[in-house]
Amino acid sequence: MNDRSRLLRWYPAAWRDRYGEEMLALIDDEVGGGGPGLGLRLSLVRHGLAERARTAGLRGPSTSRDTDLRRGALLVLVAWSAFMVAGAGYSKASEHFNAAVPAGVHPLPQVAYDVVLAFGVLGGLLVLAGAAIAVPGFVRALQEGAWPVFRPHVVRAIALSATTVALTLPLALWAHQLSEQQRNGGSAVYSAAFLGWAALGVISLAMWTAAAVAVGRRVELSPRALQAETRLALALVAAMVVVTVASAVWWAGMAAYAPSFLTGAQHATAAAALFNLPLVVAMGIMFAGLALSSVGVRRIARA
């Protein structure tokens, strides 16, 4: 794949097959001999992801109330997946924080952390409840021969998850032999391996989410079941809002009471502690998830 073709990798394969060649010709006409600028690249990412969302049934003109409710709930599910990624980053960044800020002295970070944990678990339970409600429809769909539609998604998700799990044990054994300093950025090789493993985990989660969306848009749901899914989605959005606020409060509390924990430096200021990269990324993903879920909520409200 050359550089020009790579520009279209954000688009679905079927879309690339149909429009890819002529779009690349258009890009050649537009940019001439020069390379595509950042603006054009970002525009192609945005429109490519929009096409993917359309292909997945998450976007498109409203055709019925049922479709809108379903799309809204599935968008919230996708947002929750982003939250799980952010949660993993937050969990790593907050490891052993209570040793730096004893709860008896400054209770705020501990309280905020407990709220994040409680509402994170609540969110997981809401998703499981939503999955349980969809089970009868899923079974009916399988009986009616829908497996070939679901199979590519499920097979990809299983293969990636199996790879991630298979790599977990050697990575854990390796980590066990390293010092805490080496595990936390001291060993470049270990850090690269850890990031690769984490990326595989994120891709696996994305594949499972894609599988859930593929199932969710096709299974037959009774009006009552769809209403229940919608309510669960709205409750999940509320949980995500609480998790985001509590994470920010935890961060602010740690920056105020133990900035060194977040910077790694012995004498750090609260302002410096606000530029903790993993937390910036985790909070950025949370806000992106909230923005996506707000699109889902608007769809549900419109229906």
Place this chain on the structure above:
Amino acid sequence: MARQRPTLRRQNDPPVLILASLADGPKHGHALIKDIATFAGVELGPGALYGAIARLEEQGLIEALAPVDRRRPYRLTAAGEAALKEVVRDMHTVSSVAAGRLGLSLGGLA
């Protein structure tokens, strides 16, 4: 596959601009972008243009012709021409009402 009901909205929507551009004959992507920039002052990027082309084709409002050297021209279908006429009539109604209320002559605005 059942075609979706056409959903054309504002005059600056990429689908409306594309239909307007194709009203005087077939054009490929680059020619569309240049024409739309000239008559509407709107700079459509390749992503926005092809997103709109895909929707219009799905709705049966435009159709692709045989490619010429990697560039595929598009033309209006009969349904596309009807949809564009409807949009033009809607715009005319709105602009006539607005012009009347402002005491303007539409002919003098051009």
